[in-house]
Amino acid sequence: MIEKIQCENCGGTDMVQVGRGLFRCESCGTIYHSDITQVVKPQQTYLFTTIIAGTTHVTGIDDLVADLEYGSYLSFRRQEDNEYDKKAILVLDIDGRKLGYVPETENLILSRLMDGGQEAYGVVEDIEKRGNWNRITMDVFAMTGGVRA
Numbered sequence: 722m723i724e725k726i727q728c729e730n731c732g733g734t735d736m737v738q739v740g741r742g743l744f745r746c747e748s749c750g751t752i753y754h755s756d757i758t759q760v761v762k763p764q765q766t767y768l769f770t771t772i773i774a775g776t777t778h779v780t781g782i783d784d785l786v787a788d789l790e791y792g793s794y795l796s797f798r799r800q801e802d803n804e805y806d807k808k809a810i811l812v813l814d815i816d817g818r819k820l821g822y823v824p825e826t827e828n829l830i831l832s833r834l835m836d837g838g839q840e841a842y843g844v845v846e847d848i849e850k851r852g853n854w855n856r857i858t859m860d861v862f863a864m865t866g867g868v869r870a
Contacts, residue, residue, distance in 0.1 A: 779820060
């Protein structure tokens with residue numbers, strides 16, 4: 722946990738890391754971004770809702786999905802060297818474990834934003850087991866700017 726950072730919404734000081742550079746206030750759930758020198762509350766922009774592609778190809782996906790719940794934060798990492806899709810974006814859980822990808826049909830703009838330095842993250846909206854397929858629906862957000870916390 723990060724100590725001595727006071728949430729501007731509730732005054733809480735317990736922050737939990739929920740992604741690369743992302744922290745959540747344990748008391749009220751406000752998301753903050755850390756750039757090492759300061760903690761800022763970023764402007765969060767909803768981009769789209771989608772499913773996580775490729776979950777059937779992830780070894781141990783059932784165990785990984787068991788650790789997810791509605792509202793879980795997901796991080797993204799570009800994978801420019803992917804032989805099948807140069808715009809590939811990995812979707813990772815809070816522990817950095819691969820869950821799948823942002824679907825190729827929806828990754829063009831997000832990959833360009835990320836290549837330009839834009840940070841983005843996902844939030845689990847639904848988990849449904851359909852036969853051997855774990856259908857994980859997520860909302861995708863971009864972060865811009867912010868104010869010092």
